[in-house]
Amino acid sequence: MRVIVSGGGTGGHIYPALALIQRLIETKEAKKSEILYVGTKRGLESRIVPEQGISFTSIEIQGFRRSLSLQNAKTVALFLKSIRRSKNLIREFKPDIVIGTGGYVSSAVVYAAARLHIPTVIHEQNSIAGVTNKFLGHFVNKIAISFPDAAAEFSEKKKIVLTGNPRAQQVAGIQANDRLTDFGLQKDVPTLLIFGGSRGAEPINQAFINAFDDFAKRAYQVLFVTGKVHFDRVKTAIGSRSSDNIVIQDYIGDMPNILADITAIVGRAGATSIAEITALGLPSILIPSPYVTHDHQTKNAESLVKSGAALMLKEDQLSERSLLRNADTIMQDAILRKSMMAASKTLGQPNAADQLIQVMTNLVKQTK
Numbered sequence: 001m002r003v004i005v006s007g008g009g010t011g012g013h014i015y016p017a018l019a020l021i022q023r024l025i026e027t028k029e030a031k032k033s034e035i036l037y038v039g040t041k042r043g044l045e046s047r048i049v050p051e052q053g054i055s056f057t058s059i060e061i062q063g064f065r066r067s068l069s070l071q072n073a074k075t076v077a078l079f080l081k082s083i084r085r086s087k088n089l090i091r092e093f094k095p096d097i098v099i100g101t102g103g104y105v106s107s108a109v110v111y112a113a114a115r116l117h118i119p120t121v122i123h124e125q126n127s128i129a130g131v132t133n134k135f136l137g138h139f140v141n142k143i144a145i146s147f148p149d150a151a152a153e154f155s156e157k158k159k160i161v162l163t164g165n166p167r168a169q170q171v172a173g174i175q176a177n178d179r180l181t182d183f184g185l186q187k188d189v190p191t192l193l194i195f196g197g198s199r200g201a202e203p204i205n206q207a208f209i210n211a212f213d214d215f216a217k218r219a220y221q222v223l224f225v226t227g228k229v230h231f232d233r234v235k236t237a238i239g240s241r242s243s244d245n246i247v248i249q250d251y252i253g254d255m256p257n258i259l260a261d262i263t264a265i266v267g268r269a270g271a272t273s274i275a276e277i278t279a280l281g282l283p284s285i286l287i288p289s290p291y292v293t294h295d296h297q298t299k300n301a302e303s304l305v306k307s308g309a310a311l312m313l314k315e316d317q318l319s320e321r322s323l324l325r326n327a328d329t330i331m332q333d334a335i336l337r338k339s340m341m342a343a344s345k346t347l348g349q350p351n352a353a354d355q356l357i358q359v360m361t362n363l364v365k366q367t368k
């Protein structure tokens with residue numbers, strides 16, 4: 001099967017696409033040479049996708065501003081140009097199917113495919129759909145969702161299929177593998193991973209910087225990930241302080257393998273992170289980003305909190321003290337962790353990639 005995949009901007013849209021691609025290759029539904037990823041140069045995808053050895057090509061497009069501005073005129077012009085470019089790419093590559101995983105780049109690629117009568121699927125990771133997927137929902141053949149609640153976001157109910165997030169299946173099968181020693185951490189000490197989504201989060205970084213001296217006294221260890229753009233500032237703020245139980249990284253390239261060795265997570269409540277957390281049955285402290293459309297991360301987090309899988313810390317309550325208190329609550333109580341792990345695991349979607357592939361292969365068969 002020849003497949004064009006498009007999705008980007010942030011890791012939350014890219015990693016589900018990569019997990020799907022990996023599974024398409026594993027199951028021999030597609031060869032590596034039959035896959036083309038279309039993204040933008042500016043998005044994280046331009047770095048992450050070629051690193052995986054997947055063919056990558058970029059189109060120029062930008063997102064709409066919320067307020068009326070001259071930039072929006074440029075955005076419209078770029079959008080029309082990117083549809084023409086996408087149509088050319090599609091005519092050249094001749095995909096059997098085009099799938100979009102969100103982020104504005106996928107709007108042009110998937111829309112162009114629909115206009116050319118190529119079978120199309122979108123994948124929505126969140127319970128509240130993104131702007132791009134809401135737009136594309138009118139044109140595609142199938143809408144794959146990760147949370148049942150997302151069905152309410154689309155008017156054409158016949159198109160909707162609940163598959164889960166393919167990244168869940170990619171991490172679900174991974175066993176603990178002592179990879180923490182790669183970073184100089186101990187392999188048998190409980191480890192807390194702190195990170196603010198795929199791009200890092202300034203408020204989480206600041207709370208961690210303020211709490212550094214206290215974390216340094218803990219019996220557990222901390223793997224702290226700043227996000228690439230924040231790394232230098234965090235390192236400067238930490239200065240010459242160091243501790244055997246704390247490691248600071250800018251980005252983790254191989255998150256699935258690292259997650260398998262982690263005891264608990266402090267993070268944002270991005271949908272793909274949540275798919276990973278529940279696939280592995282990890283306990284977590286979720287600090288939803290208040291800067292996302294319709295506060296959808298709070299909704300994502302609430303589903304875990306309700307079932308006892310996670311604690312939620314609202315960003316306006318985030319401080320060094322609340323960060324430490326929540327971290328200690330989980331890291332110093334093995335019984336609590338055990339019940340959170342069980343609750344987390346019940347929300348996991350370990351067959352999500354296969355379910356999405358099923359949707360794709362059925363659609364291709366029907367349209368042949």
Ligand SMILES: CC(=O)N[C@H]1[C@@H](OP(=O)(O)OP(=O)(O)OC[C@H]2O[C@@H](n3ccc(=O)[nH]c3=O)[C@H](O)[C@@H]2O)O[C@H](CO)[C@@H](O)[C@@H]1O
Binds near residue numbers: 010197198274
């Ligand atoms: C600010 C913003 O718009 N956030 C959205 C974005 O978040 P974001 O891109 O942060 O997405 P998620 O938290 O969902 O996923 C982050 C992904 O990046 C990976 N990772 C992260 C850090 C790292 O060092 N290495 C690494 O590989 C994680 O393992 C995960 O696979 O997309 C999500 C869709 O899924 C949405 O729910 C989020 O609201």
